[in-house]
Amino acid sequence: MPTREPPADRPDDRLGPTRREGSHRHPAAAGAGRRRHPTGRLRLGHARRRRRPGPTEHFSHVDFHPTYDATVATVRDAMRLGADALAIGIPGGSSHRAAMLEMLSAVTEEARTWGMPVIRHSYPSGELWGDREGSTESVMYTARAAAECGTDIVKTWYTGSAEEFRRIVEAVPTPVVAAGGAPAPAPINILEQAAAVMEASGAGMTCGRSIWRAEDPTKMVRALKAVVHDRTTPSRAVALLS
Numbered sequence: 439m440p441t442r443e444p445p446a447d448r449p450d451d452r453l454g455p456t457r458r459e460g461s462h463r464h465p466a467a468a469g470a471g472r473r474r475h476p477t478g479r480l481r482l483g484h485a486r487r488r489r490r491p492g493p494t495e496h497f498s499h500v501d502f503h504p505t506y507d508a509t510v511a512t513v514r515d516a517m518r519l520g521a522d523a524l525a526i527g528i529p530g531g532s533s534h535r536a537a538m539l540e541m542l543s544a545v546t547e548e549a550r551t552w553g554m555p556v557i558r559h560s561y562p563s564g565e566l567w568g569d570r571e572g573s574t575e576s577v578m579y580t581a582r583a584a585a586e587c588g589t590d591i592v593k594t595w596y597t598g599s600a601e602e603f604r605r606i607v608e609a610v611p612t613p614v615v616a617a618g619g620a621p622a623p624a625p626i627n628i629l630e631q632a633a634a635v636m637e638a639s640g641a642g643m644t645c646g647r648s649i650w651r652a653e654d655p656t657k658m659v660r661a662l663k664a665v666v667h668d669r670t671t672p673s674r675a676v677a678l679l680s
Contacts, residue, residue: 524545529562559593
């Protein structure tokens, strides 16, 4: 893998300073202070709006097109902001998916040049799936498409059981992680989901709301770590929450 160095600033670079003096990472995050550039292109605002850096540059989407995710930055932009990885979301059941998969392939090819990993949020949402949205078939399709476009890590929906999720993992030649989804009714439920993902040979879980909405987010992280990394049973890991 080639050594990744940040691109040199250009005289007409409108993104501002690329790094703080004496710091490895520019304290910027995706989407912080987006402003409309005079040319019509959305640009990422200056990093001073954010206290701490985020590890991943998230390629944003246009909110008023629910089934079309458009890139508003480049790999080089992400590198100038100090990102360690790219995350790209594409609705797998959108009528625009062909164009978005072309975009994904172009981004992953450029990212590989710089040694920048790409995570795709591979959700089978969109109008084309109809009542099959969320089925094992739909999840498998969008996850496999992400891998074939060069994605390094595929994040997708959990399909309800270890047996069904194993079908996804076996169909995709890159690491697959399950999205945590909406907050579970009880902490034990998200721990059971994590255990099923690992039983299915998944690479792990990506949890957001189940952690930051938990009564004690730190304890929830420890409990999930016990299940995912230490293979502790959910019934024992839940004791870490007390």
